[in-house]
Amino acid sequence: xxxxxxxxxxxxxxxxxxxxxxxxxxxxxxxxxxxxxxxxxxxxxxxxxxxxxxxxxxxxxxxxxxxxxxxxxxxxxxxxxxxxxxxxxxxxxxxxxxxxxxxxxxxxxxxxxxxxxxxxxxxxxxxxxxxxxxxxxxxxxxxxxxxxxxxxxxxxxxxxxxxxxxxxxxxxxxxxxxxxxxxxxxxxxxxxxxxxxxxxxxxxxxxxxxxxxxxxxxxxxxxxxxxxxxxxxxxxxxxxxxxxxxxxxxxxxxxxxxxxxxxxxxxxxxxxxxxxxxxxxxxxxxxxxxxxxxx
Amino acid sequence: xxxxxxxxxxxxxxxxxxxxxxxxxxxxxxxxxxxxxxxxxxxxxxxxxxxxxxxxxxxxxxxxxxxxxxxxxxxxxxxxxxxxxxxxxxxxxxxxxxxxxxxxxxxxxxxxxxxxxxxxxxxxxxxxxxxxxx
Amino acid sequence: xxxxxxxxxxxxxxxxxxxxxxxxxxxxxxxxxxxxxxxxxxxxxxxxxxxxxxxxxxxxxxxxxxxxxxxxxxxxxxxxxxxxxxxxxxxxxxxxxxxxxxxxxxxxxxxxxxxxxxxxxxxxxxxxxxxxxxxxxxxxxxxxxxxxxxxxxxxxxxxxxxxxxxxxxxxxxxxxxxxxxxxxxxxxxxxxxxxxxxxxxxxxxxxxxxxxxxxxxxxxxxxxxxxxxxxxxxxxxxxxxxxxxxxxxxxxxxxxxxxx
Numbered sequence: 001x002x003x004x005x006x007x008x009x010x011x012x013x014x015x016x017x018x019x020x021x022x023x024x025x026x027x028x029x030x031x032x033x034x035x036x037x038x039x040x041x042x043x044x045x046x047x048x049x050x051x052x053x054x055x056x057x058x059x060x061x062x063x064x065x066x067x068x069x070x071x072x073x074x075x076x077x078x079x080x081x082x083x084x085x086x087x088x089x090x091x092x093x094x095x096x097x098x099x100x101x102x103x104x105x106x107x108x109x110x111x112x113x114x115x116x117x118x119x120x121x122x123x124x125x126x127x128x129x130x131x132x133x134x135x136x137x138x139x140x141x142x143x144x145x146x147x148x149x150x151x152x153x154x155x156x157x158x159x160x161x162x163x164x165x166x167x168x169x170x171x172x173x174x175x176x177x178x179x180x181x182x183x184x185x186x187x188x189x190x191x192x193x194x195x196x197x198x199x200x201x202x203x204x205x206x207x208x209x210x211x212x213x214x215x216x217x218x219x220x221x222x223x224x225x226x227x228x229x230x231x232x233x234x235x236x237x238x239x240x241x242x243x244x245x246x247x248x249x250x251x252x253x254x255x256x257x258x259x260x261x262x263x264x265x266x267x268x269x270x271x272x273x274x275x276x277x278x279x280x281x282x283x284x285x286x287x288x289x290x291x292x293x294x295x
Numbered sequence: 296x297x298x299x300x301x302x303x304x305x306x307x308x309x310x311x312x313x314x315x316x317x318x319x320x321x322x323x324x325x326x327x328x329x330x331x332x333x334x335x336x337x338x339x340x341x342x343x344x345x346x347x348x349x350x351x352x353x354x355x356x357x358x359x360x361x362x363x364x365x366x367x368x369x370x371x372x373x374x375x376x377x378x379x380x381x382x383x384x385x386x387x388x389x390x391x392x393x394x395x396x397x398x399x400x401x402x403x404x405x406x407x408x409x410x411x412x413x414x415x416x417x418x419x420x421x422x423x424x425x426x427x428x429x
Numbered sequence: 430x431x432x433x434x435x436x437x438x439x440x441x442x443x444x445x446x447x448x449x450x451x452x453x454x455x456x457x458x459x460x461x462x463x464x465x466x467x468x469x470x471x472x473x474x475x476x477x478x479x480x481x482x483x484x485x486x487x488x489x490x491x492x493x494x495x496x497x498x499x500x501x502x503x504x505x506x507x508x509x510x511x512x513x514x515x516x517x518x519x520x521x522x523x524x525x526x527x528x529x530x531x532x533x534x535x536x537x538x539x540x541x542x543x544x545x546x547x548x549x550x551x552x553x554x555x556x557x558x559x560x561x562x563x564x565x566x567x568x569x570x571x572x573x574x575x576x577x578x579x580x581x582x583x584x585x586x587x588x589x590x591x592x593x594x595x596x597x598x599x600x601x602x603x604x605x606x607x608x609x610x611x612x613x614x615x616x617x618x619x620x621x622x623x624x625x626x627x628x629x630x631x632x633x634x635x636x637x638x639x640x641x642x643x644x645x646x647x648x649x650x651x652x653x654x655x656x657x658x659x660x661x662x663x664x665x666x667x668x669x670x671x672x673x674x675x676x677x678x679x680x681x682x683x684x685x686x687x688x689x
Binding site: 199 | 306307308309312338341342345346347348349350399400403
């Protein structure tokens with residue numbers, strides 16, 4: 001099992017009396033597209049900043065490429081592409097000037113990609129950043145992050161504020177990168193639909209704590225929410241199956257929630273006189289809202 | 296075979312790779328995907344559908360294991376020359392399930408077997424007539 | 430490399446403005462000379478001197494008379510000993526304040542710190558580019574007087590001015606280093622500027638106290654000793670450079686603690 005690209009072990013961060021992160025522990029496997037979900041103020045940005053060495057953890061240890069992160073480490077930073085949440089580009093510089101500033105520090109900078117993305121993203125090279133729209137700034141940040149041919153791409157709410165077309169192009173670019181290189185992508189988002197589209201692993205964070213971490217196919221597997229119509233009134237044994245909970249319904253028609261070992265529960269349900277047992281669509285949004293309202 | 300032939304809904308509770316698998320299988324059952332046809336590359340599909348390439352890869356992998364597809368390294372992924380008998384059996388099973396679901400729903404609505412049987416016979420008779428006229 | 434380029438791009442207009450303003454002020458002295466010559470007779474000079482000594486006894490005034498004596502002493506006295514060090518001090522304040530405080534303010538510090546550039550290189554680039562600009566401004570605005578003197582038909586005592594700058598430049602570097610360090614203590618350029626200005630004001634206090642005059646940085650910058658044919662104060666210049674290095678190190682330490 002190859003070393004995880006990112007690993008957090010009991011990472012805590014406090015600002016005075018406020019706890020931003022509490023014992024955060026999880027790993028990101030190589031070549032996965034990892035979505036980091038949570039409400040505002042959950043600690044997503046703080047986690048990302050700690051991984052980038054921009055902030056120091058109060059306790060615990062973060063690892064990137066197996067190396068413990070203790071403050072800024074240029075050797076590691078040269079392997080990471082970073083797209084921040086806030087606008088941090090020099091307003092009086094042009095795109096070309098910004099590229100010229102950072103290019104020398106990345107040995108793998110790909111000039112071909114630079115040309116490709118400048119064209120694909122339609123970025124005017126000689127306009128000042130102060131004249132760029134939010135979407136253009138984001139795209140330039142993505143260009144800067146991808147042209148270095150990073151092993152790891154860390155993004156903080158990358159599509160926030162982008163219109164649907166730009167968001168689509170952004171996602172397409174990410175998917176293309178994953179398809180043609182060994183990149184690992186770790187990003188935080190509010191936008192569940194884009195996470196649902198491209199992530200293979202999802203972590204939910206709330207109040208600085210990890211609520212859940214699951215592979216997307218686990219999260220979305222069948223048999224979690226069932227519409228069941230019995231031939232006659234609901235048999236008593238249906239109420240006693242472990243892991244099966246009635247969410248709604250009466251008479252013959254019920255909605256069940258199945259947790260834990262779904263296979264066993266389904267087996268038991270199948271023994272009952274059932275007319276219809278069909279899967280109900282459970283979107284990531286439904287799952288997210290439920291998880292956030294628990295605890 | 297262009298990528299636009301396929302479409303997936305990432306927001307459904309059915310995993311994307313399952314959706315893709317059933318679309319490819321259906322194409323094979325219907326005969327629109329013939330043995331020897333080349334599927335788009337994983338890269339082409341993932342970009343066209345805007346989904347994680349690992350998802351597409353998984354669908355291909357499982358279909359190769361199940362014998363529907365055959366992968367030629369460096370060349371592409373192709374529809375397998377499945378044993379005709381085995382394919383017919385699978386198609387029959389799929390068809391049976393479709394009909395079973397229909398009848399189940401009929402029963403929920405309260406129709407009895409005799410009523411459902413007469414509807415069934417009616418529909419088949421209509422199809423027959425159409426075929427004879429054509 | 431890239432970061433030096435970036436600091437250059439950010440500060441080049443400051444350099445150009447500095448050169449233009451100081452050169453203009455320098456040339457202004459030249460233009461004023463004919464007027465001064467006619468107005469400032471030796472008697473006038475002595476009268477002014479005693480008036481000023483009476484009004485501001487705490488200011489150590491050199492003898493005014495010789496200053497209006499000759500072209501070189503006049504220029505030295507009004508340029509090196511007054512206008513140059515005063516305006517360069519203002520330039521230093523303006524150049525240093527935004528170097529760290531301004532980056533944090535604008536959020537661009539996060540951009541820099543997320544790149545694989547060592548903190549030492551980030552600090553060095555800011556320091557060296559700006560110090561080079563300060564030296565360049567001092568040199569250009571001073572030595573423009575050479576060709577101008579020739580045009581005016583006067584001889585230019587290049588070694589006097591060169592020695593004056595050799596003594597003054599370590600002082601300018603030290604003042605910059607202090608303001609540079611102060612910039613890391615604030616997240617707002619204006620606050621950093623104000624704090625540095627207050628710092629410099631405190632440094633100028635010794636020049637008002639007769640017994641401690643020799644401790645004043647600004648006094649050294651004025652370089653009257655060179656007019657009085659004393660040598661360059663080499664040991665003082667060395668001390669200034671050591672103090673500069675000290676503040677550079679302090680700035681580096683503060684920079685490594687920066688979070689974005």
